[in-house]
Amino acid sequence: MADPRFFTVAGPYTLASLADIAKASVSDGADMARIFKDVAPLEVAGPDEVSFLDNKKYVAAFQASKAGLCVVSPEMADKAPPGMTLLLAKDPYRAYARIAQAFYPVAAPEPWIAPTACIDSTAKVAPSCRVEPGAVIGAGAEIGERSHVGPNVVIGRGVIIGEDCILGANATVSHAVIGHKVNIYPGARIGQDGFGFAMGAEGHLKVPQLGRVVIGNGVEIGANTTIDRGAGPDTVIGDGCMIDNLVQIGHNVQLGRGCVIVAQVGISGSTRMGDFAAAGGQAGITGHLRIGAGARIAAQAGVMRDVGPGETVGGAPAVPMTEWLRQTAMIGKMARKKG
Template structure:
């Protein structure tokens, strides 16, 4: 279930209504009155929830799911277990998105008061002009919020933090001694889209961002909230300006990312990893503890712990340098041959 501090859960919906809403076909019409109260991804779905399968690699998870229903293609309908009603559709992920929008709505700042009466500020909090704090938000002792900062509903910020001008923080839990520089955006939806019958649709992002103690987030950096699991930045990690961290990323402790680094969704980064400027990492890649990624590298596969990789596609540094030197020598020989 999405965190109630950040999402409102609407009334249950029957499978019959859900099938009508999404254009899906019930595999068992007699189950049309069954109530659905939440959406969940396959690995976390339980009774009362609806999930989806759009990738055959996860058929085994579907077969073991405890979800009450699942959006699946006709090809996979037979893989749903006995306790899970198949909702057959050519667009399972888009149908899941429609169900998520119906059942879970993000909380927003509403009303005319800049500081919500239900926000809780400890002693010694300092607010610059133009700060907006949403309902249920909590700000710890000694924290300073710069001009124009927006803190969304339910957000918790720890003690002795510094938040720069015009930063926006939503759907997030922030530890102590965290520095968020001007213009940073924490907790906006991660990039999630799926083809639907009427074109591409957005997939609601129902997770959070967690910034642990001592994290620094640079100016104009964006850290997306999780699609369902959390995006987590470990203790004392330092992130430069204009970095993009996508949904579900998990960054370890004491990592460093130089400007313009881009981390795609569901990447796992071990403690002490370092990234040069403009490094990029493809989705679902693991970067081992202590690994180093050279500037402007493009990481397309897992990097073992302690290794230094460079190039695009990235490979171990010595190999990259040998290959680069060989290409340069080969090009030089070709030029010399052409001039003779």
């Protein structure tokens, strides 16, 4: 059970309702009217709680669990302990996510504007918004319905933020157009100058950064992540992208729909990533590359060339994953022989 000081549980829900929410089928003989009150990990879940199994490493915990209901793949159903009801789903983690969202929905903010917020007279803040103490909203900015502007957030002149957005404490946003249901975590920096200058012996000459940051719907941007505005073309973050903490995205970068960028990744200017491409933690991607749709970049990879659609690469410099694994095995074998 989640700590009630921080989280408010909804429900309870019947098994029939949870099956519909999860888009899963129910194991034979189950009582569809049975009530469940919460979600919990396998190790601590009780008979009126829901858990899940998505990783075979936790089969032992699954077999010992006291959870009343568990979301599993059909292939794992025969390993369930006696008396446990099952929801059977091809993707148990996704099905469980739907259930967890039902028990812990994101509540709309209570409308309020703090007396210490500084809002320009020409800004448009929807009446259902909440603006916390110390926030600054610049001239001509627009904030959509039910959006929540956290403490000390700074929203620059002319910025447009859609409906149902959350801006965490101390985030700053300038030169940006942001869609609906975007979650910007504390300390993120969006829309600042891109790193663009003409180098020369007589001194480096700054190139004006005249683009914007355009962020689609349903995007998450992690704490202390930085997204530079474009130099002339825009920096674009597509619908549904998930960007972790401490990520650096350079000017003119374009991410397609549903890209996943894990912590401490750096993407240099003008690189384009196709729909649903993913980069593992601490990967570095040089500028002006094309990363194809569905491509996968392993953690700590150094990408210096284009990556084709659906290709998986690893290592530094990055090469196809099978080649990288072969190289790593050969180096290990050589080291053992030398020893």
